[in-house]
Amino acid sequence: MAKITVNNNRCKGCGLCINACPKKCISFSDEINKIGYHYAVLKNEKDCIGCGFCYQMCPDVCIEVFR
Amino acid sequence: MNKILSKPESLKDNPLSYCPGCGHGIIHRLIAEAVDELGIREKTIAVAPVGCAVFAYDYFNFDTTEAPHGRPPAVATGIKRTNPDKIVFTYQGDGDLAAIGTAETIHCANRGENITVIFVNNANYGMTGGQMAPTTLIGQVTETTPFGRDPLREGYPVKVSELLANLEGTKYIERVTVFDAPHVIQAKKAIKKAFQNQVEGNGYSFIEVISHCPVDWGKTPLEAVKWVEEVFLKTFPLGVIKDTTK
Numbered sequence: 001m002a003k004i005t006v007n008n009n010r011c012k013g014c015g016l017c018i019n020a021c022p023k024k025c026i027s028f029s030d031e032i033n034k035i036g037y038h039y040a041v042l043k044n045e046k047d048c049i050g051c052g053f054c055y056q057m058c059p060d061v062c063i064e065v066f067r
Numbered sequence: 068m069n070k071i072l073s074k075p076e077s078l079k080d081n082p083l084s085y086c087p088g089c090g091h092g093i094i095h096r097l098i099a100e101a102v103d104e105l106g107i108r109e110k111t112i113a114v115a116p117v118g119c120a121v122f123a124y125d126y127f128n129f130d131t132t133e134a135p136h137g138r139p140p141a142v143a144t145g146i147k148r149t150n151p152d153k154i155v156f157t158y159q160g161d162g163d164l165a166a167i168g169t170a171e172t173i174h175c176a177n178r179g180e181n182i183t184v185i186f187v188n189n190a191n192y193g194m195t196g197g198q199m200a201p202t203t204l205i206g207q208v209t210e211t212t213p214f215g216r217d218p219l220r221e222g223y224p225v226k227v228s229e230l231l232a233n234l235e236g237t238k239y240i241e242r243v244t245v246f247d248a249p250h251v252i253q254a255k256k257a258i259k260k261a262f263q264n265q266v267e268g269n270g271y272s273f274i275e276v277i278s279h280c281p282v283d284w285g286k287t288p289l290e291a292v293k294w295v296e297e298v299f300l301k302t303f304p305l306g307v308i309k310d311t312t313k
């Protein structure tokens with residue numbers, strides 16, 4: 001059991017977390033956030049292993065990891 | 068489920084002003100984590116540069132001052148000598164550290180000041196729009212080298228870590244990068260060791276972080292981290308360059 005949460009309104013949609021996720025469980029939102037970006041969302045919670053790679057790569061410190 | 072990773076206490080809640088995907092944010096977080104883990108937040112003082120990190124005082128949740136145009140090593144020297152119990156570090160880009168402030172950098176290192184230097188090498192002047200820096204690669208196109216850096220005209224990339232390793236005053240020098248998660252974890256170890264050295268009074272530590280500047284490189288964040296791995300690191304190989312603390 002693991003998951004991440006993303007602080008939507010800090011996210012700048014850079015995609016580095018999506019690129020880093022070994023389980024490919026993150027993707028971009030359809031909506032745009034307050035600062036104008038498609039933000040990262042955890043699409044497949046059941047696949048998340050809580051490795052924290054997304055957290056390590058996020059330049060805007062938007063991600064929290066739970067395990 | 069327990070929260071295992073989240074924003075360190077040594078970072079404020081303020082949003083970072085860096086471009087999407089910029090390496091500076093990752094490096095700020097690593098410093099903040101190292102400071103938290105060593106329990107030194109109350110006695111840490113940062114000296115910020117000119118460049119994109121000029122607003123570092125808005126992001127770090129400890130005392131931070133600002134010494135533009137390459138002077139952080141001089142200001143850090145003064146702070147550390149008058150407050151030897153504080154943990155003092157400079158945070159500088161390649162324009163600030165390796166061009167504008169070359170003299171301050173070299174003499175501070177040569178004096179062996181007991182400080183920590185975090186050197187962000189992104190191969191150009193980020194804040195001002197992507198001009199050539201001393202660390203720009205041969206052939207790299209920048210605003211001021213539109214046909215690529217030609218060593219016959221602009222000289223060769225300056226390898227600051229190797230240069231400083233020749234000075235007896237320097238104790239620990241490592242080159243790390245943040246283009247993928249395993250390297251970020253390694254970078255954190257090096258940064259933490261550079262702070263630990265200061266806590267133990269070991270002397271001058273210097274961490275060069277090979278970072279990405281997607282916007283001024285004219286790349287997407289994904290293209291930028293790929294370019295670091297495939298091109299940038301060929302000129303700036305990673306690893307411990309000097310360690311006399313063992």
Ligand SMILES: Cc1ncc(C[n+]2csc(CCOP(=O)(O)OP(=O)(O)O)c2C)c(N)n1
Pocket residue numbers: 116117118119120136159160161162163164187189191192193194195200
């Ligand atoms: C006297 C003076 N010269 C030049 C500048 C312009 N300037 C602002 S930031 C900077 C260098 C930034 O490059 P770097 O240190 O590589 O940091 P980065 O922005 O890439 O993080 C320069 C030259 C200035 N502000 N003042």
Ligand code: SF4
Pocket residue numbers: 002003004020021022023024025026042047048049050051052053054055065
């Ligand atoms: S913790 Fe690991 S598996 Fe889970 S979303 Fe982040 S990178 Fe993917």
Ligand code: SF4
Pocket residue numbers: 006010011012013014015016017018039040057058059060061062063088
């Ligand atoms: S790395 Fe951070 S800023 Fe970039 S898309 Fe993911 S959550 Fe957003």
Ligand code: SF4
Pocket residue numbers: 084085086088089090091119189193194279280281282283
């Ligand atoms: S210009 Fe480059 S170094 Fe500066 S914030 Fe943007 S991506 Fe980062």
